Amino acid sequence: MNQKRKIRVLVAKPGLDGHDRGSRIIARAYRDAGFEVVYSGLHQTPEEVVQAAIQEDVDMIGLSSLAGAHMYLFPRVLELLKENGADDIVVCGGGIFPGEDIPKLKEAGIKEIFVPGTPLGEVVKWVEENVKPRT
């Protein structure tokens, strides 16, 4: 039988943040790389993000934040994934973060952080190297 796993990604914007240009561009770049991208839109609670990730059975969640609430929102997503037994899902983040927050986010379990100026090709390459579709 002809079987082939595709990488499935959820691109989400948690919190009260209306800046979705970045996440849309990322979604598009992922699509062009051959991933299936579930785009869930603006103003999501971490609970909603995690539920969507589970229902859609994604391999990775890309969180976008440009409004400064990342130190609460990102770790909360990780916490909820763990509670739901879904912490095998890779989580990375993109947006604007004070430099000192980045190591803290990584320590909390965010696999990678992408900041403005990162070429799209680099973001895609990172996913290809670090996210494997579930076996």
Next chain:
Amino acid sequence: MGIPEKIISGNIRAVARLIRDIDDNIPEAREVLKELYPYTGKAYVVGITGAPGVGKSTLVDQMVYHLRKAKKTVGVLAVDPTSPFSGGAILGDRIRMQRHSMDEGVFIRSMATRGYFGGLTQSTRSAIDVMDAMGKDYIIVETVGVGQDEIDIVRSAHTTIITLVPGMGDDIQALKAGILEVGDIFVINKADREGVDRTVSDIRLMIEMDEKRYKNGWKPPILTAQAVFDEGIKEILDEIKKHRKYLTSSPERKSMFQHEKARNDLVEMIKDRIVSDVLANIIDSGEFEEALQLIVEKKIDPYTACDNIVLKKLKSG
């Protein structure tokens, strides 16, 4: 607990993973589907189709809202197109359905059309079966409705809703012979726009001209709605109920529907199996490439090449 038991008990993670396996064509998923089959057949399936931007997702969102108020559980399967160039897809239907994501009575799943080898019809039908087995009362399937595959999907629904917007004008003429013929209910969304009466009368004309088909049967109603303002949604659900009653009121009609559905399902399944087994097999073995080369060099005609391959495969079983 085995996977089938988990599905039947409504375990979200198990359901989500099984649908992924179906989509990715993992052989083990078939075994689970076999065990689930006795538990299917209880859900009522509604197909919604229409051109991009007519408001299908918003309509689905409102229908889910009303069904939930009536204490019904709902599964949503939203199909979006795969890019033919990259093989990737952006699945954006959840955006309009965000408010249901924390509701345990609602399961939403996005699916990409994938390619020719994807077996879209087959995988959506199997995904419907999974949601059915997990106990959803209603399953709503949303597709863009272009191409035979998608027409087949909505045809396997109990009730098919065609969504249009005012101002499509002559486009309706072009659509006439296609997907419009499979509609059980027509919804003209964004009914505050100019030209709604014209669109309604165009559809009415089309239906009236097909009088023979609808005589002694179900004549599709034409409804107007403004999904964003929750206007006209109750009426749509009322018509779905009426259509459901129509389908189930006479035993002959009920068995005819089931027979037709079983026939379509089996035909699709066999077609799919042949494509995935025979075609994939000859691609892997290099026979396909070999035949292609001969055809290009005009050493053989494609008809003979096809006969050779297919007859050989059939003989070898």
